[in-house]
Amino acid sequence: MNTKIQDKKSNARIAWEEFISNFSLNDKKNTSVKPAGNGTAVYSSPETTVRNTDEKPAFNFREYNEPEIVPPARLVPPRTTVIGEQVDITGNCKIEGDVEIYGEITGDVQAGGTIVVFGKVTGNMSGKNVILNAARVKGSIIAEETIELDDNSVVTDGKMVAEKILSNGKTECDMDISKIARFGEKANSSGNINTIRISIEEGAVIKGVVVSQ
Numbered sequence: 232m233n234t235k236i237q238d239k240k241s242n243a244r245i246a247w248e249e250f251i252s253n254f255s256l257n258d259k260k261n262t263s264v265k266p267a268g269n270g271t272a273v274y275s276s277p278e279t280t281v282r283n284t285d286e287k288p289a290f291n292f293r294e295y296n297e298p299e300i301v302p303p304a305r306l307v308p309p310r311t312t313v314i315g316e317q318v319d320i321t322g323n324c325k326i327e328g329d330v331e332i333y334g335e336i337t338g339d340v341q342a343g344g345t346i347v348v349f350g351k352v353t354g355n356m357s358g359k360n361v362i363l364n365a366a367r368v369k370g371s372i373i374a375e376e377t378i379e380l381d382d383n384s385v386v387t388d389g390k391m392v393a394e395k396i397l398s399n400g401k402t403e404c405d406m407d408i409s410k411i412a413r414f415g416e417k418a419n420s421s422g423n424i425n426t427i428r429i430s431i432e433e434g435a436v437i438k439g440v441v442v443s444q
Contacts, residue, residue: 316350323354330358332366339370348384355389363400371404382417405439 311329314320318334329344335351342358348366357373363384371389372378378393380386380400387403396408399415406412408426416434423440431437 311344314350361393380418382415 311331312326314330314332314334314336316333320334320336321338323338324330324336324340326340326342328342329347330340330342331347331349332340332352333349337353339354340346340352340356344358345360345362346356346358347362347364348368349364351367353369355371355373356368359375360377360379361372361374362379363386364381365383367384368386369388372386372391372393374393376393377395377397378391379396380398380402382399384400386400389404391402391404391406393408394410396406396412397415398413398418398420400417401419403421405422406420406424406426408424410426411428411430412424412426413430414420414432414435414437416432418432418435418437420436421438423442424437425442427444429441429443
């Protein structure tokens with residue numbers, strides 16, 4: 232073979248390899264490059280895909296911004312206020328939520344929730360419910376719903392006003408009950424009772440005028 236022709240082919244081969252090295256892997260997959268007979272590289276562009284304009288584009292999760300989910304407002308009930316056994320308070324107390332009294336209070340107690348007394352209160356009390364457990368109360372008790380007394384509780388002076396009373400303790404005061412008054416077998420009541428209905432178990436002691444409307 233003629234040396235000039237061999238050298239020309241060698242130069243074309245070198246030019247071809249240099250040309251190929253300029254393309255990335257993706258370009259090699261998507262393009263077609265063929266050497267011409269004269270050593271000149273010929274670039275063939277890939278086929279163009281025509282998309283139907285009616286076709287919906289693919290869903291792009293990266294571009295989709297999920298709307299922020301706002302949780303509904305949650306009503307948190309007020310916490311219970313606890314007055315410990317060693318606490319002695321002189322003065323009126325106004326509490327938003329529930330209250331548990333283990334100590335001693337000299338003064339009025341007003342609560343937005345339930346009042347539970349294990350200790351001693353000298354003063355008037357008002358709340359949604361009033362529950363007495365081995366309690367000593369000297370004063371009036373006003374409840375929106377119910378007053379409860381266990382068999383170790385004592386209430387003296389003042390007046391008791393509520394929708395319902397469930398008493399198994401000792402009471403020395405008048406009562407104004409708008410729905411029903413229930414007295415357990417250990418109940419001991421001294422005072423006038425004004426109520427719609429009354430229930431008295433055997434063994435209960437009731438002293439006073441009972442008016443059942």
